[in-house]
Amino acid sequence: MKLLKNLTLGVAAIGMALTATAASAFEPSKPIDFVIMAGKGGGADKMARLMQSIVEKNELADKPLVPTNKSGGSGAEALTYMSGVGDPDHSIMVTLNSFYTTPLRQPGLKVDNMAFAPVARMAEDTFVLWVHKDEGITDFEGFLKEVKSRGNKWVMGGTGKNSEDNIITDHLNEAYGLDIKYIPYKGGGAVAKDLAGKQIQSSVNNPSEALGFYESGDVIPIVAFTNERLPMFPDTPTLNEVSDEEDFAYFMQRSVVGAPGMSDEAQAYYTDLFTKVFESDEWQKYKNDKSLMGEFMSGDDLSEYWGVQIENHEKILKASGAIK
Amino acid sequence: MDIIPALMDGLWIAVQPHNLALAVIGVVVGLFVGALPGLGSVNGVAILLPFTFVINEATSDPAAPMIFLAAIYYGAMYGGAISSITLGIPGASTAVATTFDGRPMALKGQADRALVTAAIASFIGGTVATLFFTGFAPLLSSVALDFGNPEIFALMLLAFATFIGLGGDDIPKTMFSIFFGLLLATVGFDTISGEPRLIFLNEREQAAVLGMVGADPEAVPFFDSVAWFSRGIQFLVLAIGVYGIGEMLWTINASRYKVTMTETTISAKRIWAGIVGMKDAWKGTTIGSLLGFFVGILPAAGATPGSLMSYGVAKMTSRNPRSYGEGNPDGVAAPEAANNSASTGAMLPMMTLGIPGSPTTAVLLAGMVIWGLEPGPRLFEDRPEFVWPLIGSFYVSNLVAVLVNLAFIPLFLAVLRMPFTILAPVIFVLSIVGTYAAYDNMNDVWLMVLFGFGAYFLRVLDYPLAPAVLAVVLGTTAEEKMRQSLLLSDGDFAIFWNPFFDRDGKGQDWWIAPITTWIAVILIALPIVLWAVRKMRGGSSVEA
Numbered sequence: 001m002k003l004l005k006n007l008t009l010g011v012a013a014i015g016m017a018l019t020a021t022a023a024s025a026f027e028p029s030k031p032i033d034f035v036i037m038a039g040k041g042g043g044a045d046k047m048a049r050l051m052q053s054i055v056e057k058n059e060l061a062d063k064p065l066v067p068t069n070k071s072g073g074s075g076a077e078a079l080t081y082m083s084g085v086g087d088p089d090h091s092i093m094v095t096l097n098s099f100y101t102t103p104l105r106q107p108g109l110k111v112d113n114m115a116f117a118p119v120a121r122m123a124e125d126t127f128v129l130w131v132h133k134d135e136g137i138t139d140f141e142g143f144l145k146e147v148k149s150r151g152n153k154w155v156m157g158g159t160g161k162n163s164e165d166n167i168i169t170d171h172l173n174e175a176y177g178l179d180i181k182y183i184p185y186k187g188g189g190a191v192a193k194d195l196a197g198k199q200i201q202s203s204v205n206n207p208s209e210a211l212g213f214y215e216s217g218d219v220i221p222i223v224a225f226t227n228e229r230l231p232m233f234p235d236t237p238t239l240n241e242v243s244d245e246e247d248f249a250y251f252m253q254r255s256v257v258g259a260p261g262m263s264d265e266a267q268a269y270y271t272d273l274f275t276k277v278f279e280s281d282e283w284q285k286y287k288n289d290k291s292l293m294g295e296f297m298s299g300d301d302l303s304e305y306w307g308v309q310i311e312n313h314e315k316i317l318k319a320s321g322a323i324k
Numbered sequence: 325m326d327i328i329p330a331l332m333d334g335l336w337i338a339v340q341p342h343n344l345a346l347a348v349i350g351v352v353v354g355l356f357v358g359a360l361p362g363l364g365s366v367n368g369v370a371i372l373l374p375f376t377f378v379i380n381e382a383t384s385d386p387a388a389p390m391i392f393l394a395a396i397y398y399g400a401m402y403g404g405a406i407s408s409i410t411l412g413i414p415g416a417s418t419a420v421a422t423t424f425d426g427r428p429m430a431l432k433g434q435a436d437r438a439l440v441t442a443a444i445a446s447f448i449g450g451t452v453a454t455l456f457f458t459g460f461a462p463l464l465s466s467v468a469l470d471f472g473n474p475e476i477f478a479l480m481l482l483a484f485a486t487f488i489g490l491g492g493d494d495i496p497k498t499m500f501s502i503f504f505g506l507l508l509a510t511v512g513f514d515t516i517s518g519e520p521r522l523i524f525l526n527e528r529e530q531a532a533v534l535g536m537v538g539a540d541p542e543a544v545p546f547f548d549s550v551a552w553f554s555r556g557i558q559f560l561v562l563a564i565g566v567y568g569i570g571e572m573l574w575t576i577n578a579s580r581y582k583v584t585m586t587e588t589t590i591s592a593k594r595i596w597a598g599i600v601g602m603k604d605a606w607k608g609t610t611i612g613s614l615l616g617f618f619v620g621i622l623p624a625a626g627a628t629p630g631s632l633m634s635y636g637v638a639k640m641t642s643r644n645p646r647s648y649g650e651g652n653p654d655g656v657a658a659p660e661a662a663n664n665s666a667s668t669g670a671m672l673p674m675m676t677l678g679i680p681g682s683p684t685t686a687v688l689l690a691g692m693v694i695w696g697l698e699p700g701p702r703l704f705e706d707r708p709e710f711v712w713p714l715i716g717s718f719y720v721s722n723l724v725a726v727l728v729n730l731a732f733i734p735l736f737l738a739v740l741r742m743p744f745t746i747l748a749p750v751i752f753v754l755s756i757v758g759t760y761a762a763y764d765n766m767n768d769v770w771l772m773v774l775f776g777f778g779a780y781f782l783r784v785l786d787y788p789l790a791p792a793v794l795a796v797v798l799g800t801t802a803e804e805k806m807r808q809s810l811l812l813s814d815g816d817f818a819i820f821w822n823p824f825f826d827r828d829g830k831g832q833d834w835w836i837a838p839i840t841t842w843i844a845v846i847l848i849a850l851p852i853v854l855w856a857v858r859k860m861r862g863g864s865s866v867e868a
Contacts, residue, residue: 049690056374057694064374069686070555073513073520077554102518153829155812161518183473183811186515186804193679196701199472201828212678212700 026265028063028090035093037078039071039187042159043125043206047254047286048094051122051274054282060273065092071186074160075102079111088259089266092119097164097252100306100313105162105323113310117258117267118302120274123287124251124294125206127168127225128236132198133218140223140242143202144176150201152179157191157200160184162322164252165191167313168204168225170320171248195219206252207232208290225250230291251293253309255302271298331458334712338391338720342383346392347717351725354399355732359407361564361758364416365400365667366683369393373691380695387713389695390688394671394714395721397684398450401627401664402729405442409435409656410739411751413568413758417797418627418663420563421635424790425648425655427571432651439733440598441653442660445609447726449661452613453620453668454718462704465676468621470836473808474819474827476622478840480802481820483629485847486636487791495855497787505795509803512556516807523553552767559628559797561759561768562775566789568755569776572748574783595730601653608638608654609661616662620669626682629801630666631659632794640847649790668718675699675711821845 034052038044052065070078075098085091093116103111129143137143147154158165161184169182183200185191188209195203196213203210203219207230213219221236227249229238240246256274258267277283278296286292297305317323337343357368376389404419409426422442429438456464471479487502488495511522534544602609612634619630638658639648648655670682678700680686692699697710704711742750759772779789812827813819819827823838 045686046690046693049687050693053373053377053690053694057377067370072515072554072556074518076518076520077513080554105518150829152814153826155828161516181811183808184516185808189679193469193673193677194472196677197469197472198828199469212698212702215698216701218701 026089026263026269028061028269030090031064031066032061033085033087033091034065034067035078035082035091036067036069037071037075037093037095037098038159039069039189042187042189043209044094044096044254045069045187045189046208047122050282050286051094051256051277054277054280055273057282058276058280060276073102073106074098074163076106076109079103080109082116082257082259083111085259088117088261089263091259091262092270093257093259095253095255095257096125097309097313098160099253099255099257100310101162101164101167101317104310104314104317112260113306114303115260117260117262117270118299118306119256119258119267119270120278121253121255121294121297121302121305122274122278122283123254123292125208125254126230126291126293127164127204127250127252128207128210128230128233129202129204129222129225129239130195130210130214130219131202131222132195133220134198135201137222138220140237140239143222144178147178147180152181154179154202155181155183155200157183157185157194157203159186159188159191162317164250165204167316167320168250171250174320175243175246175248192219206290208292211290226293232289232291253294253305254292255297274298327458330708330712331716334714334716335719336716337385337387337713338716340385343385343388343391343713343717344720344724346379346388347395347721347724348728350392350395351399351402351721351728354396354401355403355406355725355728357396358400358403358405358419359415359736360761361407361411361413361415361568361754363758363761364404364418364560364684365397366687367762368396368400369684369687369691372396373687376691376695385713386695386697386707386710387717389691390710390714391717391721393688393691394717395724397667397688398664398718398721398725399728401450401660401667402443402446402725404663405446405656405660406439406736407754408567409438409442410736411568411747411754412571413751413755414560414563417560417563418631418667419659420567420628420793421631421659421662422656423567423571424635424659425650425652427567428649428651429653429656434651435737436594436733437598437601437653438651438656439736440595440730441602441605441656443726443729443733444599444602445605445612445657445661446664446729447722448609449613449616449663449665450668450722450725451719452661453617453665454715454722456617457668457672457718458715461672461676464621464672465701468673468677468679471622473805473812474834474837475840477802477805477809478820478837478844479619479622480798480805481844482840482847483633483636483794483798484802485844486633486640487794488848488851494786494788495852498791501782501788501791502795505792506799506803508557508562508792509796509799511553513554515804516811520554552771555765556800557771557796558762558768559793560762561772562796563793564755564759565772565775566779566793568751568758569773570779570783570789572751572755573776573780575744576748577780577784595733602657605653605657607642608634608656608658611638611641612658612661612663613665616665617669619662620666620682621672626670626685627663627666628682629797630669631663632797634658634662636794664722675703676701 036045036048052067055061070081082093131137137146156169166182173180188205191203192205192209194200196218221233223239224230224236226238239248357363379389404415405422407413407415408419408422409430412427414420414423426438513520615634616630635658638654639645670685673679674685674689680689756769759769809819818825820841821838823833823835
């Protein structure tokens with residue numbers, strides 16, 4: 001494996017001019033463990049692998065990022081792994097909102113979010129309510145009517161229990177007196193596939209996850225859970241527009257964190273690395289194409305943002321009865 | 325677009341010098357990656373992914389990077405069989421089933437024949453799958469969409485039903501083996517609830533238990549069981565333990581210090597004899613090609629379950645099931661045809677639905693996104709200049725792979741000329757290195773050794789091991805799909821067996837899951853009933 005890796009790197013180095021800068025004091029001395037807190041094929045996975053390839057393609061790091069999916073237990077597997085990792089300076093992770101919710105739900109894991117190194121927030125992902133075109137639903141009012149008429153036979157698929165998708169589903173059930181059944185899946189890709197196959201009736205996938213089936217016309221967007229309409233779906237209203245008393249918008253962080261115990265030098269190195277990724281044409285294009293929002297954030301700003309988010313999620317999970 | 329002219333165009337681009345060269349390099353790399361225990365197609369593809377940017381820029385052919393990676397994928401499927409047959413250690417998880425009969429064939433001095441059978445069966449499997457792919461890709465992707473949670477669970481049940489036949493006559497021991505495998509599959513974090521299972525005690529609990537038995541908790545070091553088990557039991561760790569270490573211990577026990585050497589000679593004539601001998605393996609090849617492809621196109625499965633299920637079905641439908649496990653060419657052909665067929669099949673949901681059907685296709689999917697392609701329902705219409713040369717390359721790579729593989733057989737056979745006293749340490753070292761290389765985790769190595777000893781003792785006690793290995797592979801998916809289905813039905817098992825069960829409030833009928841379930845139930849019940857009847861008639865173990 002090592003031999004193969006070295007061979008590849010050697011060939012790649014010959015093939016391309018080395019442009020890596022060596023400004024910071026810390027340099028990785030071995031391949032970087034790049035943990036993905038979700039399953040294969042979902043939004044987080046696609047994004048992590050895109051980041052990895054941007055780093056590889058533009059020769060931004062001397063050592064490769066080696067992606068590993070640790071999807072178990074809504075991110076619990078990844079969080080416990082990162083908390084106990086032997087070499088925090090070579091371990092980074094792509095996170096989403098289960099970064100907040102999983103430790104809140106499972107205090108037994110003894111994971112401290114704030115101990116993770118705030119490397120970079122790369123974007124905030126958005127959520128859209130999707131239904132299959134064959135349901136004959138075109139707007140939110142129609143959605144409410146149809147869901148009510150099915151009693152408890154309306155199924156929402158989502159990624160993981162008490163995850164972002166679950167939180168939005170709970171909100172819809174509570175605010176509109178619905179009885180939507182929520183079924184957790186391993187990743188957003190599987191959810192998108194089951195919605196296209198009419199195995200489930202709706203999803204709150206991120207645009208990046210549902211885009212393929214949207215373009216083929218299988219699924220249609222009903223409302224966006226954002227403050228303003230998404231440029232990609234200009235005809236799709238936000239939930240706040242269609243409902244009088246609503247003030248509900250929900251976003252998901254797409255951030256890179258360092259393992260607890262990472263040195264300041266290493267953190268500075270990775271922040272610098274992901275700043276370059278963020279500024280690359282590939283990332284900016286992806287961000288636009290997939291309706292991602294949010295500005296770059298790192299260091300104390302990111303820690304502060306986490307503090308607010310953790311507080312909000314504690315309120316949401318308490319309200320839904322997921323935690324006491 | 326008409327398929328034939330599009331395919332001809334694609335084939336023409338695929339045989340252009342640069343693409344042909346990429347296919348040859350890819351196949352050779354894949355062959356060795358597959359043959360090394362612990363490294364499989366997923367490692368090979370992931371490691372060489374960055375190299376495709378160079379290819380992309382050098383050739384400006386949109387399909388070239390993918391042709392290279394797909395060739396590695398195929399090469400690895402061929403290569404996995406090599407160490408399974410010559411060393412008895414599965415080269416990759418996709419080749420575990422190949423050890424069942426490939427190793428016994430090698431021990432009988434038929435290693436050359438086993439290798440030729442594996443190569444030809446792989447070729448047929450890959451080609452059959454590519455033909456299906458060419459003709460019916462859009463249609464088949466809609467079949468994949470029709471398989472929801474209850475359907476996939478029913479299919480898993482069918483797979484378990486074929487295991488009953490795998491364990492031989494002793495049904496209770498086979499059942500024990502299956503349940504033990506299922507138990508191992510539950511270790512780690514649960515997808516549905518997010519709770520950890522069977523990862524044992526945390527620090528406080530361990531201290532409490534030690535206190536209860538009167539030991540001093542301070543004196544006993546804390547065993548970090550979370551770090552060991554939170555990832556679950558990795559399938560490859562179990563497989564290498566059982567078939568590498570376990571098999572080696574068994575051979576030492578069986579040979580009792582006698583130095584044995586496997587007789588092998590090789591010549592073009594013997595390779596030809598092997599090719600002619602394929603007539604004894606056509607059945608396994610057929611089953612593997614068809615079943616492997618079907619399992620491959622279902623997201624959530626992939627080549628490993630495909631090959632194991634094909635082995636089970638081949639054995640179950642055989643007129644002489646007892647010859648399986650003793651070196652039956654059909655037992656080599658079925659899994660080998662299946663893993664190639666399934667790996668082509670797994671490309672289908674990846675390309676047409678954007679859903680990876682196997683770990684390797686997940687990496688390929690990421691590659692496509694990076695090269696600016698959008699895998700999904702519109703790929704075939706939007707990007708024919710990518711799709712058709714790639715499909716063309718499937719044919720080319722398969723042909724290249726079988727030729728390269730046959731050419732390398734003398735080299736692989738040299739391994740077998742080593743006496744067992746040398747081979748045993750080699751197997752031991754390769755098992756350890758392979759386990760470590762797979763996940764970079766030392767705990768896995770200890771677990772692997774533990775599984776090896778466990779497997780040896782179970783084998784001494786005459787427990788069949790294959791059903792346990794299969795249960796570990798399918799257990800996780802089966803459990804997840806069963807629980808998702810039961811959430812859907814509010815806990816009502818009727819969703820599996822009753823076609824009129826109303827899933828979505830629209831009063832539709834659902835036939836696929838119930839039919840599959842009923843077939844599975846009959847397959848499970850039949851041998852158990854026969855076994856019970858035999859027992860009652862006086863315990864004769866002669867087959868009815």
